[in-house]
Amino acid sequence: MPRLKSVGLINIESDGLEAIAFPRLESARDIYFSGDELRVIELPQLKTVSARFVVQEQNLEFLNLPELTSARRLILKDCYKLEFVFAEKLQDVASLRLENNPALNPMSAEKLKSVTRPLTKEEEAFITNAQEKMRQFRLRLIAKTLNETPIRPTGHHTSFDSYGFIKSYYEWYPYEYSRYWDVIGPWGYTFFYRF
Numbered sequence: 001m002p003r004l005k006s007v008g009l010i011n012i013e014s015d016g017l018e019a020i021a022f023p024r025l026e027s028a029r030d031i032y033f034s035g036d037e038l039r040v041i042e043l044p045q046l047k048t049v050s051a052r053f054v055v056q057e058q059n060l061e062f063l064n065l066p067e068l069t070s071a072r073r074l075i076l077k078d079c080y081k082l083e084f085v086f087a088e089k090l091q092d093v094a095s096l097r098l099e100n101n102p103a104l105n106p107m108s109a110e111k112l113k114s115v116t117r118p119l120t121k122e123e124e125a126f127i128t129n130a131q132e133k134m135r136q137f138r139l140r141l142i143a144k145t146l147n148e149t150p151i152r153p154t155g156h157h158t159s160f161d162s163y164g165f166i167k168s169y170y171e172w173y174p175y176e177y178s179r180y181w182d183v184i185g186p187w188g189y190t191f192f193y194r195f
Helices: 106-114 121-143 177-184
Strands: 006-013 019-021 027-035 040-042 048-057 062-064 070-077 084-086 092-099
Touching (some): 084 106, 092 106
Parallel strands (some): 027 048, 062 084
16 A cells, blocks of 8 residues: 555454555554464554554564654554564553563563553543443443444444454444544553453
């Protein structure tokens, strides 16, 4: 995608995809990479991710983010071969999660942790309020008690990933779709709800 400079959401599941490049991308709201086949991710101009930047790629060895300065929620999980994260300009991460990355170089991990800052009281209040709204939203989805039918049903059931995000949002749009993203938009955080 050689001309894309700004985007709301990128969600890549690497089924059969080994490399991807966004050479001019400078800003995004949310970025998700997941799977077990992606080996190369090129984001040479990416500067800001205003909500979540999630990487769950089992075979990715290097993550090169030379221009990235800020990301609200950075998650690196189950990246079994990830050795280095190059992000020398990164200076603001509101929330960081590193989990099950056995090959990650300690210097990369420390660099990421060194730019993580505590959430402000305003951010914490926003997250607490949004989590409750999302809990109620998920309960209605599971109980099938939405006030309106989906805008574009496709027959796919609604499912959630390990972070509590709707996995099938790109196939199944509930009437509260825009409100859902308004609620979780500006800040990144994780949901852990059990039903």
